[in-house]
Amino acid sequence: MSEDDPERKAAPIPALTDPDRLRSLDETRLDAVPDEAFDRFARLVSDLLDVPVALVSLVDADRQFFPGETGLPQPWAGRRETPLSHSFCQHVVDIEAPMVLPDARLYPRVRLNLAIEDLGVVAYAGMPLTDLDGRVLGSLCAIDSKPRAWTREQLRTLADLAAACSSELRLRIAVRSAEQARRRAEEAHDRLAMLAGMSEMLGGTLDVSTAVDRLAHAMVPLLADWCLITLVDPAGRPRGVSGAHRDPERDADLARFAQLLVTGLGPESLIRSVLRTGRPVMRGAAGIEDVARGTTRPDLVPLADRLGISSHLTVPITAAVGDRVIGAVTLVNRPGRRGFDASDLRTAQDIGVRAGQAVGNSRLYGEQRHVAEVLQHSMLPALPAVPGIELAARYLPAADRVEVGGDWYDAFVQPDGELVAAIGDVAGHDIEAAATMGQLRNLVRGNAYGRDDPVEELVANLDRAIGGLRVPTVATAVLARVRPDDGGLRVHWCNAGHPPPLLLRADGTVAVARGRGPLLGLTRTPRRTGRTLTLAPGDTLLLHTDGLIERRDQPIDEGQAELLERIAAAGPAVPLAALCDRLLTAADRREDDVAVLALRAG
Template identity: 30%
Template sequence: MGVEIPAAVFDPKRLSAVRATGLLDSEPEPSFDDLARLAARVTGTGRAFVTLVDDRRSFWKSAIGMGELSVSERQNPLSDSPCHILIATNGPLLVDDAATDPRVRDLPAVRRLGIGAWAGYPVHGPEGEVLGGFCVVDSVPRAWSETDAQTLAVLARAVSGEIRLRAALARSERHATEVEAAGEVSARLARTLQNSLLPPMMPTVPGLQAAAAYIPAAGEVNVTGDFYDLFLASGSRWCAVLGDVCGHGVEAAQITALARYTLRADAPRHISPSRVLEQLNRALLAQRVKDGRFLTVVCAIFRPEGDGFTGMLSTAGHPSALLRRADGSVESLRTPGVVLGIMEEPRLENTRFELGPGDTLVLYSDGVTEAHSPGQQDLFGDQRLADLLAGCRDLDADDVVRRIGKAALDHSQGHMTDDMAILTLRVPDR
């Protein structure tokens, strides 16, 4: 018996909204892949999808865990997957055992993709139309937790927010003459606002070199969520932080400002960076925005000791910090913990570190490791960054920042698709 497709799938207004996104038959993009990759990691499923559905097929804009796929391999018949159910109900679909659940057990994708469990939320267009779904797939049956459901709901809203932002930009671009003049003003405002979210200069830390850089994506004039800061927390304790807010624009800037000033307010009150980040998480939840933006961040609190520094570091869904020892060896510093602004308990921890003469600590955003040239999937990656840092012999903090930024830009052939933030702390050789 064939699968009956709900009438809501063929609604003309919905189909027009799907086509208007311009995402059908397009290549993968970091803005969607990052959200899908985060969903796969947080839920532990390994596979996650951003799917758009028109009147004849479902198209995977993002397909994490499926390897390299051509455009033709990223589309399936309407009746193949559960996304048409999301369109009919305009609500979540959580399937613990796909083989026995009557809603999905007869769908071809259950057998073809080896679906044991499936969880998805609808993705909406600017006017609330259901464009498709944001889902994760496990190869074995499982009971989806409240945390899983909450995470997917937030990330689905983030996907919808990205699509709404693009639609707004497309509407603006149709008024070319007006936009050209307004764009120049907006660019200046964006640069001014971006600069206001970063410290005007690195403070002087006795016995320590400090350097940082923010490098925007190619052609970017939007305010982004990448930020860094270094400040005296209290007494002899210093705090270094680098974070990345999901998305761009005024909403991201609001969260960036909230994060930076919350960290500066709470760091003097705590010696534990995980405690500082927990307080930031509470502030983000209290000010949660409708589009579900979230924040990844790494925070280090340290003080002088002997001829160097000692401290603790905590990461919340953020790339590992890297510690280059004077002998050229590189250590990865990372702690458990999920992104901030999504759940009440991000399960953060601390790890201790020491900086001796010649040691360098590097904090960075994922724009560095995910740098790649147009049309290529060869990311700059963690190993290249570690190898590069190992080779930074006798370089001061400024030179390390410049070398990392240049290497990532060269790898992307000058076409960065994401912004980069880099912060380095180095104890000079004695």
């Protein structure tokens, strides 16, 4: 009988096409090529069961393949695969149990299988190979060319080897899953870095075209192969379309596509739908027909074909005030790249919101002051109430500058009641410096909250976060942990290039807490060192930025000496808030922002 003979045709086995099983099989990353680990399993089966042929056989929807094999005749040994017409192992997948046949020619399920004639399979014993969820991916099988009575000991040995072989398969799947998780984490990291810098990037200009160009190039190729940004006039009509493509050779096609799209959106256009309704549209699988259906300009279709389209996502750009749709962001992937998913949609919607803020800023100059005020409030946290610790803080912007800058302070209580205090200074005195300051302060909180690491390790983690998230800054900071200790306070602190903390003891003496490390944000991450000091009741620790001591007309050491004199003159009896006020009032020639954070042991 031939392979095409009706008697040879068998009913399809549903388990072979189960998507979860096939996905798990794919994650092993095995194919019809030799694999030393699985060849070893095949040799062990052949030696221990004294059979001429042994296979590690994995079965997909239309074939079986052998990453492990010994004893197969040619040409099968070279091919390392057979069609299902030659597969006994597919039945192990089907029944999800061992299949033991002393003489296959006597069993209706397999007696017409071509493996009997072409591969000489007569006696067969196959044990299931499973993934962690119990899905059968194939079989570890022993084969003889003559009838054979399989012994209980042989079958137990084969089952034990199949369990070990399954463990190896699961390890391969786990490694693959870990790689995928790492790639997803890296992708998420890159997206977070992009989003972290996007507000600053878009807020750095009041020119609409510059903001749109920056936005487009920030999204490509990280989020998509190419993108379009459509802005509308007050009547909702497209007034401009621009974008970016990952392939510079397609720039001219994209520019022409964007030009035609201004007047070429048809009634069924997905972009027009988003502009009209304000609801996003995502097509995980898209094609040229979507373009043809949505345009009144047929010449857009060949352009779209050259640009490439297999997946499409459009989200609205909404005005910062009133939620009015003022445009749309369109992301497009070419064939060969995965389709967009829910995670992409959330990211794109976040970008749409940020883009709306940027466009609104360009149209309403006063929005810049509003952003500055928001940043200022975020920079000045409410100080917590901590038993046994008095806290006070002050902030003053530099004279004749915008109302926020790069100086900041923070104090918050950990879940265990410990106080974390910090102060820092980002280079610059403008909106960009304030935006970076906000990122840095949030990184400090996110990095330290709920963790009991030494302060030097927290600062080292901050170094790594600044570099990894590509926060564009050079900054200084002091980070301190404050804990009760024998009626006073023990302070563990680390200095990253910042003016040193100052001590006003209860007996009136004033001292400098020495120990200053490298700046934050350096290209090469330095080793950080922590230090410890003790505050007795009535002792005061003063953290400040360099605006309190820096002058153009004198060395910084002289400025620090004057500050120490003012602290000593005030004395330990002055209330903490009044001490901070005196220090800022005395800095009447300040040329920089000033931040002060003081704490006193109760």
